[in-house]
Structures are given as structure tokens and as C-alpha cells.
Amino acid sequence: MGGFWLTALTFVPLLGAFGVLMQSDEESIWRSAFVFSLIPLAISLYLFAVFDPHQASYQFVERYSWIPQFGISYHMGMDGISLFLVILTTLLISLSLLYSGGGDIETRPREFCFMMLVLETGLIGALLAIDLFLFYVFWEVMLVPMYLMIGIWGHGRKIYATFKFVLFTMLGSLLMLVAILYLVGAARAQLGHLTFDLPDLYRVPLSQAEARWLFAGFAIAFAIKVPMWPVHTWLPDAHTEAPTAGSVMLAAVMLKMGAYGFLRFAIPLFPEVAIEATPIFMALAVIGIIYGALVAMVQPDLKRIVAYSSVSHLGFVMLGIFALNPQGLDGAVYQMLNHGVSTGALFLLVGMIYVRRHTRDVSEFGGLWKTVPMFAVVFMVVMLSSIGLPGLNGFVGEFLILLGTFLKSQRAAEVAVLGVVLGALYMMWAYERVMWGPITKAVNQTIKDLSKREIAVMVPLIALMLLMGLYPRPLLSRMEPSLNLLLDRVGAAQARLDAEHTRTIAALAAPVRNLADK
């Protein structure tokens, strides 16, 4: 399978970015950016249609030599894990552009659209790269537009948030770069040639100590991005100060890159270490779930509530991943998509309310149900999806994750369930304070309900919430083969560990048995 689909998917947004730079008046900037973002969306939907659900390995593969001296190639491919994340990216970029054009971004629209489209290239490229060098390039490329977005169009302490975001993520990625280089060096010793190709690197046997260090190098970078407790502190600041579209892209796609990194790189490259590290990661994930929920509960700012809810929800994703069984992994990937849709929608709604009132303080609202009924209904659906009401998307993911976790560790599942309850609590409490009760502030009586543009932004997301909640099959069936491939690797590693364990036991038992024989 060859073709140029993935290249087109990745670089059309970049072309679009430069196309946008040519535009002069504001109207045509927004229109052209939106149109350019529709092309990759169309391509990704086409790829979904022609995606072979029975094939576990990469599809639509493209491979060209890039830096032969280092065995680096332009190697792109898509599998059941990246397929949906790519669609999520293309969809949310389009919706964010559509939304931002309606007044959320008032200054420098040209630069804004440019950044959004460059960001799209970085995100899609990182999801599709199978060459570690290529992956690293895209991984870093997506940082730059994001921090400029926070820095230029952010609110409040935007500069502080920008620096915190950049320093956290760069620290992680540079350590990952060292790990990548070391891994490649080890691969050369084993395979006899330099390669950054992921399938080749999967086959490199490493000593236990090496594998542990390298896993740590990758895991720190990805854990920062997820973000896992206790390296999550950049997220609330970045989320809160970012412009709406920036928060949407951060929450919906960028955080997923961390979880995706575990699935694509950290776990399959070092399955033995991943198995060993399971208790640590499950514990951190559970702490993140509870901690995120508790902190979300006491936030006075709507956007901070959503931001901390992300910490909690991503804790679920990590819990599912490290359950390392089919239910857990299915649920984790599904929950990644859910979180993208629901939290993306939540950030959009918070943005809409902010544009109207220029505040996000929960105490500034109350009784909005009466003045903006449509907004309240949409908010209700999105909130219910976020807390995992059966029939909506969030339920499927959380259920599968908890099932997987239960099979792995009953204790972890028990605590994590508490997170679901707390999630419902803080979300509904916030909803109650914003929407219900009497109207306490006079300004709230005159605010306008959703505009046509805003409805157009929300309808696809709500449709997806229903669709994914009621009929998960088409998604699950496409991701399962790829996840099973990953599980096979983990299973093989488990078998190796077990065999080693048996050998150790036997070796320890031998003198005893000899003694008994005598």
C-alpha cells in the first residue's frame, strides 16, 4: 500500500498556513483557514472509510530515505490507534477555527490561523510518524505554535503559563531525545546498522538496566504531556490562560500525544519494564484521578474546573493503558477520543460564555437557564457526556477502563470508581451554580443565546457524543487489531518474565531439593 495520502494529510495544513499568510482582509483569512482545514478533515474521513479493519499493522505506508547517514527515513503509516486520533485532530481544528472566527480571537487573526494550521501539521505528523527521528521532529514542531498561541492570545498570566508549558515539555522531550539516541546506539550494536525505524527498534534486545533507564526517559516525556500527577502542574495554567481554541487543541489532542506515546513507543519498546512499572503507573493514575477531581471541586473559575477535570480523566486513560489487558486498552483509547470530544466541547462552551461576560468566575453566574436555554441544554449534554452518563460516549470508555482495571487490580478499580462519583459531583455542582437558581447579576439577564455559528460548532460534537455512546462498534473494531498486536508484545514479554521467574525459583529451590534428596 503506497500512495501519498498521509503526506497530503500532514502537509496540506502547512500549505494552508502559508496560503493564509497571503490573505489580507479578516473575512477571507478566516474563510480560507477554515477551508484549508476541511481538506485534511475530508482526507481523514476518506481514510476512515477505506481503512482495513482486519489489518493490525500500518496502512497507507509511505517511506522515503531522508538522512541515510543515520538510517533516518520519512516513514509514515496509520493504524487503528492513530486513525481516530487523526480524525479527532482534523475535526477539532476545523471546529476551533470556525468558532474562533466568531469573535473569540480579536487580534491578529492571520497569525492565529497560521499557528493553528502549523499545529495541525505537527499533531498529525507526530501521530503518523513511524520513524523515531521524524516523530521527534513533529513532536517538537507542535510545541512552538501552541506556546505562541498561549503567549499571544492568552489571558491573565499568559507569559508565566507559556514559560511553564515550554520548560516542562522541553525538559521531557530532551531527555527523551537522549533516550532515543541511546536506543539507536544500542540497536546499531545489535543489528549492525543505524536505524530510527520503529519496527526495527522493537526487535532490539536490551539489558534490563538499559531498558529501565530508556523507559524512564520516554515515560517522563510522555507523562509530562499526559499529564500524570505529579508533573501535571503546567496544565492548569496553560489551559486557563490559553485562548479557547488553544485550550481545545491542548485538551483534545495534545494531551493525547502523551498517552499515545505510551502506546506507540514506551510500552512496545520496553514491554518488560512496562509490566514491572505497572503498579507505579496505576498508583499515579489513581492519585491523579482523585486529586484532579478534588481540586476541580474547589476551583472558582470554570475553565480551571475543566482543566483539573482533564487531569482526572487522563488518569483514567493511563489506568486503562497500564491495565495492559484488552478491556483496559480499548477503554483507554476510547476514553482518549471521548475526552477529546467532551472536554473540547466544554472548553468551547466556556469560551462562549467568556466572550459574552468576560469572566469565567462561577460566582458571577447563576440562573442562566432562563436567559440562554439553548446554551444550557447543550452544556447539559456535554457535561453528562463528560461525567459518563450511560448512552453517551463517556460511559463506554470509563466502563471498559474500570472493567480492565478490575481484572488487573481490584483495589485500584475500587478507588478509581470514587473518581467517577467525584467527577459527577464537581461537574453537576458547577452546572447548578451557573445555570440554576435565581439570576443574581443583572448583566446575566441580557446575554444572548447561541449564535448560528456556535450551533454549527456544537452540533457535530453532540452528534459524536451520541453516536459514540450508542454504537461504539465501528470504532472499537478498527482499533482492536492494532491494540491486540500491542498486547501480543506485552504477552510475550510477560512470558519471558514468567520463564525467568520460574528459572530463578528453580535455581533457588535446587539446593533445597538436593538437601531433601539426600
Add this chain to the structure above:
Amino acid sequence: MNQFTLAAVNFAWLPILPLIAVTLGAMVIMLVGPGIDDEDSAGLGLIALMTVLAAFVLTLFTLGENTLSFGGALALDDYSGFFELVILVATAVTIGMSLDYVADERIAGAEYYSLILFAALGMMLMATAGDLIIIFLGLETMSIAVYALVGFLRRDPRSSEAALKYFLLGAFSTGFLLYGIALVYGATGTIRLDPVRAAVATDMASNPLLLMGLGMMLIGFGFKVAAVPFHMWTPDAYEGAPTPVTAFMAVGVKVAAFAGFLRIFLVHLGPVSAQWSAVLWVLAVLTMSVGNLIALVQSNIKRMLAYSAIAHAGYIILGMAAASSHQAGGAILYYLLGYSFTTLGAFAVVIALERAGEARDRISDFRGLARTHPGLAAAMAIFMLSLAGVPPLAGFVGKFYLFSAALNAGLVWLVIIAALNSAISVYYYTRVIVEMYAREGNEIDVKRIGARPALLLSIVAGVAGTVLIGIFPQPYMGASASAFAAAAGRPALKTTAMLR
């Protein structure tokens, strides 16, 4: 002993034509210069530019040559060719940045441009040196010209202070280098580099004379490349010098010093690398860390770039500490190439902001630049990102190449320290971008860039180099590797074979 007979000396004139061209150009400028008013000095600049161009073309013709000329005093190989080309590009860009600057600041053009060319001559001589005396000669030719250039803003006390400081410390360091050369001569009985290598390859590892000489030379070069703890002159000299001269120092002087440093240490003292690579390990850690940490708190862009230049010297020394890896030489050359384009471009943007008599070299002067001059801001952002090591720009690929060479040599901890340092550096490079893009107000009026074609061209060259060398690194990596291989006397192996 070696009886010096003229007949035995091989004079190959052709490969030294670039050197001759630069010398002649400088002399012509000195001769016609006094008749030209300071306001019209751009004409002299153009003569200098043509000279550099001619030398560049002549150098291209000498590529592939591998001869020792003048009895081994000059080593004309692809290594010298590579460095000559980089130095000539740096000189050309420096002149391009200077054309308006020199006229605006009423600097005496004849002296300025001829000194630039003489400095370039010294640099090229260092790159071509086949013996220790020529290295010294090149270093002095370069340094004396640059001392004078630093002090060119006679009305600015910062400039005079910088020149004096640079001169005193520089003279001191030259003394160290000369002592080192003398001691190495004492130990090996020769000043020619090839015999030095042959001599140290035999059992010389614990010869005290050699080791002392080695240490002295290390200090001498440490001063010139601004390695910590020999870096004290750098920030003051960089800040006080006319900005094009700062760029010239940050790129030309540094590249030339490394050309000599690498040739002596990596190539000809390679056999005793066990004796000095541990010292370089420490030097690399110090240089990277001090450079990056102090750069964090700078509020002046020239000082910030000075400390950043120190930090980058640290990364290069990291590559030298990895001498046992075959990749090291190529990686350093490639890194220098990317660093040169990026740094030149960054200084060109700094110059674009300046006006006659007004330095405008505080980082806060960049505030709001993205709104008033989006092109300049975008270029500066690219340079800062490249220096910070963000892919796919040249600075990233260079670091990638260097780090992988160092890991190849087993220096895992050094690479981790370097990676942490890079993370620190992201902060102060990002700060410039944040000032330009995220902060408002305090917008300064920048003289129209379109009216200064040479400066514009310098910035464009910087951007093009930074982006192209990063995205299509293969040809440059190949050239770097084979250039180093030429100096190392190994046949230019196929690059893939070299990496095994």
C-alpha cells in the same frame, strides 16, 4: 636533523590563492580608502565583498586537493577548504551587515573593511595551518585585527573598555598558547603537525613536557573559543563591540579558533586523547552550564547571545570530548556550520533594530516587534528556535549529531547534562520570542529594512541556511564528515561506512 633546503620545500601556489586574494583585497582598500569620505564607505564595503566572493570561488576550485605546501607549513585539504568556506561566508555576511552600519556610525571605512579582511585572512590561515607556528601566526593576525575592530566606536566608552579588556586577556591567552607550542616543540622536537602526531603516537602519553604543553595550548584555545573558566572577556567584548563585529567574533573568530583547536587536538593529538578528553569533559560541563545559567538573567540581547555563544562552545567541546567516536569530527563541523548561519542571522536582526548612536540592544527593545515588523520577528524567532534546538532547524540537527557522537563514545552522563542544559536554554531563547509576539507596546521605529538590501540579504541568508541545513542535512553532514576525514588523513570513507 632536518636540514632546511629550499629545494626540498614544496611550494603549491594554487591552493593558497584564496589567502592571497583576501590579502590583496585588504591592501587595495587600504590604498584607495583614505580618499573616500566616511559617508560613502559602502563602496569600500563592496570591494571587500567582491574580494570575499573571489576568494570563495577560488576556494571552491581547491576542494578535493590534499597537499602539504610550504614544507608542511600549510595543510591544504578539504578540512581547510570547509573552514575557509564557512569563514568566507561569515565574512561576507558580516560585511553585508556592516554596509549601512558603518556609514551610519561614521566609522572610517578604509580601516574597518581592511581590518575585517585581515582578520578573515588570519582565520583562514588558522584553518589551513599545517604547523604550530602558522596556527599562532593566524591567531595573531586575526586577534590583532579584531582587537582594533572591537574598539571602533570611539565615542562609546563601552566599546573602548571592551577593546582594552579583550586585548589584555587575549594577549595573555596568546602567551599561554605560545608557551604550549614551545613545550610541545620541546617534547616532540618538531612544530610540524604531522610529525607531532607521529611522535605522540609512539610512547609519549606520560611525557611531562608534552602534557604541560598540551594543557597550555588548551588554555590558549579555551580563551579564544570562550570556554568557561576562560570566558570572562566574552560578554563585555560582545556588548561593547560594534554589532557587526560582535557577529564576526561570535562566528568567525569562534569557527577559526575551533578550526585550529580541532586540528591540533582531535587530529594530531588524537593518539593521546585519553590524556585530555577527561579535561574536556569537565570543560564542556562548565562551559555549557555557566553559559546557559548566566544567559538566563541577561537583559541585553548582545550579552545574552554572548553567553549563548559560550554555551554553544560547550556543546562543541562535548563533541571534542567524544574524540573516540568516528562521528565526532563530522558532528562538530556540521554543528559549527548550522551555528554560524543561525548566529549571523540573529545578529543581523539585532543590527536591523539599531539606529545611528542608539544601541537598542536590550531584549525589551524587541517588544511588539511581531506587530510592526512581522518578517523580522519571524526571522528572529527562527534563529532563536534553532539555537534552542527545536527541530527541524539546523541547531537541532547539529545537537542531534553531536549527542549521538557523544553517546557513541559512551558519554551518557555528559549527554544528559547537555540535554538538561538545552532545556534551560529554551527559557532565554523563548523570552525573545515572547517579547516579540506576546507583549505589546514600547514599539520602536525600525528603519525600513527594504532600504537596506545588504542587511536584508544577510538575514535571508541566515534563514535559508538555518532552515535548509536543518531539513536537508544529508549533503552537509556528508561534507562535514569527509572534510574531517581529509584532515584526519584517513581516506574519505563512504559516510555510512564511517559510522560503523
